[in-house]
Amino acid sequence: MVDIPEELLRRSAEARAAATGAPVDEVLAEMRAAVGSTASAPRVEVGPSDGEPEHPTTLSDDLLTREAAARARVLGVPEADAVAELKGEKELVLPPAGKKEPSSQKEKKAAAESQAPVEAPVEKDAPSAPAADTPAVPLLGAGGEIDYAPAALALGMPEALLKRSVEAKAKARNLDPVAVLAEMTGQRVETVEPVAVATEPAPEAPAPAPAPMVAGPAGELDWAAAASAAGMPEKLFRRSVEAKAKAKGVDPAVVLAEMTGQPVSAAPAVAAAPVAPAASAAAVSAGELDWAAAASAAGMPEKLFRRSVEAKAKAKGVDPAVVLAEMTGQPVPAAPAAAAAPVAPAASAAAAPSAAPAAVTATIPKDVRPQRLLTVVKARAIQQVKAEPSDKVSTWPHLLLIEFVALLAVTALLIVMSVVIQAPLLEAANANVTPNPSKAPWYFLGLQELLTYFDPQIAGVTVPTIIGLIGFMAIPYLDRNPSNKPADRKFAIFMYTFFIMGAATLTIIGTLFRGRGFNFTYPWSDGIFFDDLKDWINFE
Amino acid sequence: MANGNGKTGLLNTVQEKASELGDRVTSSQAWDSVFRPGSPFKKGHTDSPRNRSYVVMNNVLYHLHPVKVKRHGVRLSYTLCLGGLSFFLFILLTITGIFLMFYYRPTSEAAYVDVAALSTSVAFGSLVRNMHRWGAHLMVLTVFLHMSRVFYHGAYKPPREFNWVIGVVLLLLTLLLSFTGYLLPWDQLARWAVTVGTNMAGFVPIFGDQVRFALLGAADVSADTLLRWYVLHVLFLPFIIVVFMAVHFWRVRKDGGISGPL
Ligand code: HEM
Secondary structure, eight states: OOOHHHHHHHHHHHHHHHHHHHHHHHHHHHHHHHHHHSSOOOOOOOGGSSOOOOSSSSOOHHHHHHHHHHHHHHHHHHHHHHHHHHTTTOOOOOOOGGGGGOOOOHHHHHHHHHHHHHHSSSSTOOOOOSSSSSSOOBOOTTSSSBBBBHHHHHHHHOOHHHHHHHHHHHHHHTHHHHHHHHHHHTTTOOOOOOOSSSOOOOOOSSSOOOTEEETTTTBBHHHHHHHHHHHHHHHHHHHHHHHHHHHSSSOHHHHHHHHTTTOOOOHHHHHHHTTHHHHHHHHTTTTTOOOOHHHHHHOOOOHHHHHHHHHHHHTTTOOOOHHHHHTOOOOOOOOHHHHHHHHHHHHHHHHHHHHHHHHHTOOOOOOOOOOOOOOOOOOHHHHHHSSSOOOOOIIIIIIIIHHHHHHHHHHHHHHHHHHSOOOOOOOOOOOOOOSSSSOOOOOHHHHHHHHHTTHIIIIIIIIIIIIIIIIIHHHHOOOOOOOGGGGHHHHHHHHHHHHHHHHHHHHHHHHHHHHHHGOOHHHHHHHHOOHHHHTTTTOO | OOOTTTTTTHHHHHHHHHHHHHHHHHHHHHHHHHSSSTOSTTOOOOHHHHHHHHHTTTTTGTTTOSSSHHHHHHHHHHTTTTTHHHHHHHHHHHHHHHHHHTTOOTTTTTHHHHHHHHHHHHHTHHHHHHHHHHHHHHHHHHHHHHHHHHHHHHTTTOOOOOHHHHHHHHHHHHHHHHHHHTTTTBBBHHHHHHHHOOOOOOOHHTTTTHHHHHHHSSSSSSSHHHHHHHHHHIIHHHHHHHHHHHHHHHHHHHSSSOOOOH
């Protein structure tokens, strides 16, 4: 049992009545009966006992067919499709907007009215769109000035933001703000004559750019306006345009004009010429579009570009040629505009003048939410997110087992060593008896050996601290060679090996070849003068 | 009485009882509480990639190792396990060192007597003392070899530069630990080796005498030196080296694991 609020039911009935031309009361009664709502009467609880599930997930057949019929009529689709959609079997593919048949009296009247050219851009109470489902948003205040408040409310945007956006767009496209506003609120722009975006294409001599937005008064580019029209921070926008210009090898003005959907200004147009006029010309004459040229101008793969254009065309219900022209910044060719016109001859005339500017301004269909570019991320930052795949194995068991074995081996070695070799313990310390020779632990004997050749300041201080400590710490910062391949590191490897060999030699000499008075001896003739080793190296 | 397997009935019964007991133990709550999910010691453990991950991830070992490591890094021939062995020797030295501390007093009267007594009147005293001494020498050696292997692999190159610097500090601390321990037996070898070693510190320009005094706690190697080096050896330096090791291991992982392959 569906419980529909009375208010909703009434609104729905009204809409349906408007669509079908039936009296509202009749529709309402019908709907009440079908839904079983008792909103006005005392509520009667009809429980599951009547054989229906408590929350039916499908409409009754009768209601469904009638609903579908109404929808089919309003949307101009086959009834079978509407039924299928209601049943959730398939998505509804809407026919091109222009082909819509005015069905209600109101719509017919609106269409008829729109034939007549109207002086004022958009009248406050003028039916602004033939589609019955587009609510008219008043655009002008009582005094004839633009009233942003209702539109802002309708769009869910702060008024100030809307105003700025509309003005920037109007400036960028050289249109009346009212027209922009009308377009943004999803209303047809009926009256605005295409101002600069010429309907007269002149491929041989491209029209001079309608420069106001591209070029400021002094001839320099007006970045601020263009950026705000594109909805991007100026700096970012400018960088992007300049980068594109550099990549394509054209003047930034050309790119800018192209991006804002304007005809390319005189000089650069020559560069872009083969693409643009060719495309539109082809569209008119052979009926075939020159995708390759247009795609390369847009810097996209042809297939991708074509798909994108066709999708846009379908979404807007216009000919791909129109979209293409728009995207390449050319005047809209006449023929495609006509093709997009409504079938009904009466409406055709009305649509003709509006199709051109509408196409040029890239109208977003009412039910498509426009997307906004939030930020520009450097490609590198994205690419680096994915780690390089590397060949890895589980720590358990592969690494842990090896470590465990190594640990056991060292423990075993140490125990054996400790059983076999007794640590030295000489007589108790005696400050009055100096052994001859007196030796440091083995790891310092290289230094002690060095003391016999050099001044203590060098051997005892400079070498250990400057070379040994600071020098070693500095190695990674001195060795700027990024390679770790031994073949690339011959010098580094030589230096380290040389140093280590030197230190080892000094240590061995200091340990084994120095006897009484730290004089040079041969261990095999005079014996070992190093107590840690004395007991277990025996040359006898 | 022999059964079909040729085993006696008694042996069979014992085996059965043993496996029954083992089963009871491993399925007890106490046993289950010790091992975390994925542990090979848990009852019903199966070897699966998921459980292999859990062995590390659910274990205190996760502080040292990631779940997966580069294949070339586990090859013994790459690291030669030298860093790991340096660390393991440090652990062994800590354990044996604690044992020695039970019998050692750092005074000029007692030190030598206590060390001598280790060899004569303490069970395993001689073995543990030898292990501590040779282990210390071995650790100096493995740390040095570890440093050399790191150098020859160019493993100090970005992003591992700083870990090399930490490594040099670890080498210095290892040498200082070894050197401070050298004095503790308080025999002639210890006394005069430290005299020679600290004499070098006396050559530091300008502050030479002050540096030497700070090291020895006196003008010459004395009872004060013994106490000072003892505290450094058993408390201060181990504490510092553990901190640096923690950072060292952390950086090995954070710098992308083992370097290479070459
Ligand atoms: C107490 C002394 C030390 C301990 C316990 C220790 C421990 C470790 C361990 C366990 C590793 C993992 C890889 C391996 O086992 O080779 C490692 C890596 C490393 N160690 Fe040490 N280390 C010590 C001293 C040093 C020294 C003296 C240096 C250099 C001066 C150094 C520099 C490095 C570097 C750069 C790595 C990364 C190697 C790579 O990624 O291939 N370490 N250390």
